Amino acid sequence: MIQDAHPGAPFRPVLTRHADAETCADPSSVITLLADSDTTADGFTSYRSSFAMGAVGAPAHFHTRASELFFVLSGSLRVLVGEEITTLGAGDFLAVPPHTPHAFAAAPGCEADVLFVFTPGMGRFDYLRLLGRVMRGEADPKEIAESAQRFDNHYVDSPVWRAALAASA
Template sequence: MSTNQPVLVRAAEAEVLPAAGVTLFADVADTGGHLTSHRSILRPGKDSAPPHQHQEASELFFVLTGSLRVLLGGDLITLAKGDFLVVPPNTPHAFEAAGDENTEVFFVLTHAKPRFDYYRLLERVYRGETDAAELAQTSDLYDNHYIESPVWQTRQS
């Protein structure tokens, strides 16, 4: 795991998980342990990331298209195209497309554990090949700890 080598991922070479709407760019093994990154296309009305928090990782959001509804602690906010957000460790958050169009978001997690296998598991869940309960069993492995949020449960579409 080298920390001094550039990482280049050409669009044509990135792994695409179509059911989950995720394109994988670089994981911690590729970046010398520094970060993991991916792009997600979130569809309106489709479940996205439920309330969760990361104990070790900070998560960066950059909205490329559309708008994103985000639970941030106990508040709901909406990010628009070009908006940037960093969620520090131990901060409850969730997100989904807001409005009537797809939302495309670039994500970077720093101080993260390897996450690509989490997204591959998520792809199998979306395809109906495995049960969603399996995701909850991987909380420590991927630093993705699901939580309850009354604010998120009572949000308006």
């Protein structure tokens, strides 16, 4: 059993059992919600994404308030950071600071299983649920653009990323 943190700790320990975790599925990925900012005193938000082969992931975007951390559990993830594209493999870690454009997708011909952490926490679970609804055709894509400020997710154009995706299609 997980014991309480010492007095004065910023939040209580967070344990999310795999069997109890909420998932958001769409045709190309399964997102497992692990810990949102409301349970971590805004310390972090974390989720796991399992991308199918050829899954697109996220288009170029940036965050103004949080760093986004990537840890590849298995497979390969193609990532744009600024204007550079690289491929991360199992065991690779990447930290993207605020205001840095980035994008990601399963590497061509690969699946990817990735742990994501945002710090400080950013109440991302409602955004991930919205993405799932849009991908399944249950919500209007305009809702994503309208939520940019609320979820600190600001989309940008990246000719480098568009060209990389077109080349692998």
